[in-house]
Amino acid sequence: QQQVKQSPQSLIVQKGGISIINCAYENTAFDYFPWYQQFPGKGPALLIAIRPDVSEKKEGRFTISFNKSAKQFSLHIMDSQPGDSATYFCAAQGAQKLVFGQGTRLTINP
Amino acid sequence: NAGVMQNPRHLVRRRGQEARLRCSPMKGHSHVYWYRQLPEEGLKFMVYLQKENIIDESGMPKERFSAEFPKEGPSILRIQQVVRGDSAAYFCASSPQASVTYEQYFGPGTRLTVT
Numbered sequence: 218q219q220q221v222k223q224s225p226q227s228l229i230v231q232k233g234g235i236s237i238i239n240c241a242y243e244n245t246a247f248d249y250f251p252w253y254q255q256f257p258g259k260g261p262a263l264l265i266a267i268r269p270d271v272s273e274k275k276e277g278r279f280t281i282s283f284n285k286s287a288k289q290f291s292l293h294i295m296d297s298q299p300g301d302s303a304t305y306f307c308a309a310q311g312a313q314k315l316v317f318g319q320g321t322r323l324t325i326n327p
Numbered sequence: 328n329a330g331v332m333q334n335p336r337h338l339v340r341r342r343g344q345e346a347r348l349r350c351s352p353m354k355g356h357s358h359v360y361w362y363r364q365l366p367e368e369g370l371k372f373m374v375y376l377q378k379e380n381i382i383d384e385s386g387m388p389k390e391r392f393s394a395e396f397p398k399e400g401p402s403i404l405r406i407q408q409v410v411r412g413d414s415a416a417y418f419c420a421s422s423p424q425a426s427v428t429y430e431q432y433f434g435p436g437t438r439l440t441v442t
Contacts, residue, residue: 223369249429260331260418260433261370306369310429314360314383315420317369 219244221309223318231326236294238321240307243288247309247316252281252292255304255320264305265292297325329354331421331434332401339440346406346413348437352421359402360431361394364416376402409441 223240230236240250249268253261267274267281267290274281280293294301302325307318332351340346352359357378362370372386376396387394391409396402406413416438420431 251430253433260333260435263430263432266430310431312383313358313375313429314372314386315362315370315431316372317362319369320367 219316221307221316221318223307223321225321226319227322227324229324229326230297232297232299234297234325236297236301236323236325237291238305238307238323239289239291240309240318241287241289242309242316244309244311244316245288247311249310250281250283250290251308251310251315252279253306253308253317255306261306294323297323299325299327301325331356331419331432333419333434333437335437336435337438337440339442340409341442342410343408346409346439348404348406348417348419348439350402350404350419350421350434352402352419353432356421356423356432358422359396360420360422361402361404362418362420362433364418364436366415370418373404406439409439411441414439414441 221242251266252264254264255261265276265279269285278295283290304320304322306320308315359376361373364370374387374394375383391407393405416436418436420433422431
């Protein structure tokens, strides 16, 4: 019940394309859903986050889509750039602790 | 406005030694969280602390691991008698005292290698 399942494990997208990463959760007590970006040797950096009372949130090229009934949420990166190449983690928060997905290694080909 | 600080960034210990990892939260933050990341895996929650209090340690191994966040100074994650399986990246995160958005900001991590 505490798991967050993330897919795909790795993703290759051409420059300018759309990158899509999906996550699913079980625990309906989760009330906050952030996405983190991590570069090699660095800590995770908060990218964008959403609460379950909202179905979509957009910040620049990054959009979260949230489907409460399906218990799924996804990250869309529009106009993907080589600088977006990193590992992306979805997470779900409840009781002040984050439960992370397994991560998606995103590569943007120039 | 400095972010979350962790030191050391890299730590090498022999089996049986002790490891001490330090975390200074962002200015104005009084909640600290520790997570562990094994190679090619996501982060796993270990412990949540406020000043002088452990709030949730449900992710901490029962033996050899302890954490504290004293009134003054950084939070410390202590691993006694380290074993090879303790090799991982340990990340600290912090959040504001009365946050309603629950944003956790992560430090750069300490990479522990046990030889």
